[in-house]
Structures are given as C-alpha cells and as structure tokens.
Amino acid sequence: MSESAIKRALDKVIDPELRLPITDLDMVEIVENNVTVKLTVAGCPAAQRIEADVRAAVAEFESTVTMSVMNQTERDALKAKLRNGKAPRQNPFDTDTLTRVYLVGSGKGGVGKSSVTANLAVALADKGFRVGLVDADIFGFSIPGQLGIKDKPTRVDEMILPPVAFDVKVISIGMFLDDNKPVAWRGPMLHRAIEQFLCDVYWGDLDFLLIDMPPGTGDVAISLGQLLPTAKTIVVTTPQLAAAEVAERSGAVGLQTGQSILGVIENMSWLVQPDGSRLEIFGSGGAEDVAARLTTLSGSPVPVLGQIPLSIPLREGSDAGNPIVLSDPADPAASAIGEIALKISQDKIGLAGKKLRVSL
Template sequence: MVSRESVIDALRRVNDPELRRSLVELDMIRDVTIRGGQVAVTVALTVPGCPLRNTIEQDVRAALQALPGVEQVEVHMTAMTDEERRELSRRLWGDQPGDAGILGPGSDTEAIAVASGKGGVGKSTVAVNLAVTLAAMGHRVGIIDADIYGFSVPGLLGVSRVPTVIDNMIIPVPAHGVSVMSMEFFLQENRPVLWRGPMLGKMLREFFRRVYWGELDYLVLALPPGTGDVALDVHQLLPASREIVVTTPHPTATHVAYRAGRMAIDTNHEIIGVVENMSYFRAPDTGKVYHIFGEGGGDRLAEQLGVPLLARIPLGNPQIPGTGLFVEGSEAHEAIRRVAEACVRAR
C-alpha cells in the first residue's frame, strides 16, 4: 500500500536542478493525495515560469512511478509566494547574506583560475572542458566567466537562458553538470562592456557573494588574458586559489603567458601546471601530425615557471554540436582528463 511517508521519501531523492537540493528539503512539495494506486502531488516552483519546470515534473513523476503499488501519477505545479521566496533565501544563505557562499568562513571549495597571457589561445575552452570533466568525475563544480570583456563560457556550454533570481539571490545556470555564471547573462546581446577596474571588481564580488553556489568542490574561473585588474582582483579575493596557465606552442604566446604565470607566483598562488593548447593537428584521413604553431612552447614555459606540463591538446573542432566540448574518448578529452586529475591531486 502506498503511504504518504513512502511518497515523501521517494521525493527526497529528487533535487531542484539549479539549487541541487532535495525538493523536500526546499519545502517545494505541498499537497500529497493518495487514493489507492493513484498519487497526486503539488510542487511549488521557486519562481513562476521556472525554465526547468518540465525537468522537475519529469523527475517527480519518475520517482513516484517507481514506487511499488503506484499505478497513476498526477503532478501539479504552482509557485512560491514572495514571502516564501524570502524565507527560502534566508535558509539557503544560513542568515549570512552578503558574505555567505563561496567566500564564507569554513568554505572547502577549491578555486582553480585558468589564465593566459594573450587572447585566442583557447583558455576558455580549456576552462569549460576542465569544469565539465571534473563534474563527470563526480565532483560538485561551478564556473565563473571572469573574462568580463570577452565572455564566452555560456556559448561554449550551449547555455541560452538567464539565471533565476530568488529575492535578490542569483542562482547559477546548470549545464552539463556544472553551475555557470557569466557577465553575459546580464547584458543585452553582444553589447560591449564599458567599465573601469573598480566596477569590474565589484561585479566579481557580486559573483562570489550574491550568487548561491551551494556546496562546491571546485570553482573554475576563466580569467581574462593578461595581468590586468580582473586577474589581480581574483588573486586578492581568492588568496588560496591555484592556477593553470594556458599557451600555444608559438613563442609569442609562451612569452606573454610567462607574465601571467609570474603574476601568480608574485602573489603567492600555486601554479598547478601548464596546458599547451593547439599543440598539433592530426589529419583524420592519414593520421599524420602537423605542428602548425611550432613545437616545444609548453615545455619551455613549464620549465621557466618550474611547474609540470599537464597536457598537450590537439587542434580541432569541438565534437559536441552547439558547444565547445570535446567528446569522451577523443585525444582532446583524454588530455583534459589528465589536467582534471592533476587538479584533484593538487588539492
């Protein structure tokens, strides 16, 4: 016989995709009606028009249909009131608004900044693939597109919607198992960012303090190229963050990448290692390898910085349509996995 307790217990295993907490814990399960093998539940969404409404409904339906004795399931949707959202926000922050979350006391989140000396070397591609690979390994992962002038992380992850906001608390957008935050979410399409350093630093603080990240194992930051205000702000805001330096084999790229790595050293941040991107091109018909941008740049940079070369990533098109992600089993994916494993070892 189906009981209310068995229904609630089944729904404890259904999470809100954005908040990554149980619907029961979030007090989103309201009416539960049981008539023999027929079960009806009402779910209170965090906001009206929730973009993940269908996903939540499907997950609830699947959890209830798996219960012994359940023959028919009805899922009704409603939305929280303003007061309920305020209460939810207070509970999630633990009554510590402003300083809670990723910068709060006792945070165990490992911050990994992905840096480069110049643009166009594939730093953001490395960052998103690293984040997705860490998530696939079972870790709780977030990513911040800290390249405020040249944001590209949402596009590389195939994200086309904006974050949910609950009582001034911003919820990251989930994509490929990763919680995503970017300046792109808050600007009109393709509008340039005309901000000075202090405003950029303020926006980064908003990403750290007003965004509800929940419990993360890793926070990956895609830094802007070079050693400007944003990179310095990240080093100051996250003094325990570690860094990965991305370059291509070309001498110009490695020369300026050294400055990015040197900045990490000068600010007492550990460099996990160097990633050489666009290392070579393997012809799909013959398998012959072409070193289009030269050879040895990553090795030289790693030697100069006194850190290991973590991986050489081949040049090629992303293999998952609509994203910049590499398909599992490819040379590029295996290289990224070695980088992820190095990050786990360094923790």
C-alpha cells in the same frame, strides 16, 4: 495512499538549479493525495521540468498536482537554509573554503583557454566532482555558447541560481546582457560584477571552482586574486614562443596577488597527419619555456600539466555547445584534457591560512 509514500516518491525529484531534492527544499506540501509544489519564483526556467518530474514521480498514486509559488517568508526561509548559517553575500571562497579554486589564464587571447576550461570543468564533473565555472572573461565571454547554455540565471531576490550544463554550475557576464551587447566597464564595476559572481550566486558545496580569466593582466585578475585567496593559477599557452612570453606574465600576476601556480597547459600542440605523424603548426617548446620561467620566478617547481593537440572535433564541439570530453572521449584532444583533469583532481588543497577543524 499514505502521505509518507508520496513524500518518499518525491524525495527523488531534484531541483535542476539547486541540485537538491525538492522535499529538502520545502518546496512540496502533501495533504492526503494532493501535492502542491511551490516554486521559488514565478516563471523560473526549471518550472516545466520540475512539474514533469513531480507528475511522473506521483503517477502511480494518481495524486493531484498543483503548481504554486513561494511567498516571501517561505523564500526567506529557503535562502537561509541554502546559506547554511552563513550571512547573506558572504564570500564562500574565502580562506577557510574547502573548494579547490583555479584561475585559468593565458596572457594572449585565442589560445583556446575557454575551450580548455569548459572541457576541464565537464571532465571533472564527469568524474563525480561538484564543479562550478565562472566565466570572468568579461570582454570575450564564450563559456555559455561552448556549453550550450541559453537560459538566464533564476533570481531568488538577491540570490542568483546558476544554470547547470553537463553537471557544471555556470555563471557568465554574457547571461546578464541583453542582445550580447559589448561591455565597457571601469575597474570598480568589474570588481563588483566579479564579487557578485562569487558571493550572490548559490554555489552550494563545490569540490572545484574554475575561473576562465580574461586575457591579459588587468583589473579582473587583481580583483580575483583578492577575492580568492586560496586559488591557484593554471596558465594556458600555445607552443609558440611569442605566446609563451605573454603567458608567463599572466602567471606572474597571480604570484603578485599571492596565488601559487599549479602548472602550464599547452594547447594546439600539433596536428596529427593522416599518416600518424605530428605537424607542429605553432612550433614547439612553449609550455616548457613558460614552466621553466615560472619556476624561476616563483621559486618552486611549475610543471607542464599536459599537451592538447589541434582537433577539429574539439572546435566543432565548442561551436555546437557539446564539450568533446563527453561527445568524443576517444579523440586525442579529449583524452589529453581528461588526463589533465585527473592531475587537477589529485591536487591537494592548500592549508595555508586555513583554520583547522578540530573535534575533541
């Protein structure tokens, strides 16, 4: 059997963490009918899946498959290839990034910011975009649970490979803690953790990066503002006017660090009654109010991106790690999130501060 036919079969095997064909990653050696697969590190969570996919791909050739691990030189070569010419630990989301970056903040906790962010990320990935999600809610991380992620990130030396769920690359402080212990970190440690999330994680080329911000207007918001100069802010609020006042402040902090505001999302807007009428449990007008105030503050129009109703399936999906946009797309909350994702996907990347790529 020709080595090139075996290689063509293996071109279809995708590394689940790096999202690239294992043949492009120099993870495969083919000598006659013997295939050796070299994993990046021993015991990586993706090992079993890669082995099963390789065996399935070469079954028709009856090749022997041996699993092995890269040596340091091979790992260094792979890391250099993944960095695509960039220096180690360089921030891939600096001014000349082509990734559209959004900071999702709320001011007040418990308004559903994490559920909305997780579902938006999954909805964008479902539309075919390459999406990354950073859970920067250092004190209340809930994204891994909402997306059913139990794996820890694989480390290839200093490079961190993010787990992938529903086609979204996800990183959260919760993945680095043992036994879910609470985090009590000072500002510089927080800054370092956030910087590591952006610079040491292998994101590859992304269309969108969403950041689930911690509630309030603290150190993390300022660090992210500095590290993500092209980011835009999305503010999540409930219809309650008291929540809206706090939400306005989270948009205002973004303005101070130079971020523009994409818009405001209202969550928990109403509950649809059995007779089809809407019960406005938390009142009404919160998002309109925040949008109007932020329009005045920023001097440019801040729209309401959408209103998401209360939904029992949304809450159940979040608890079970099954985002509603995929598990129950006909649910009114899921379709509202889908429409907001569509608006985000139509947003144009800001060109401010960007070097134009000119080809002659």
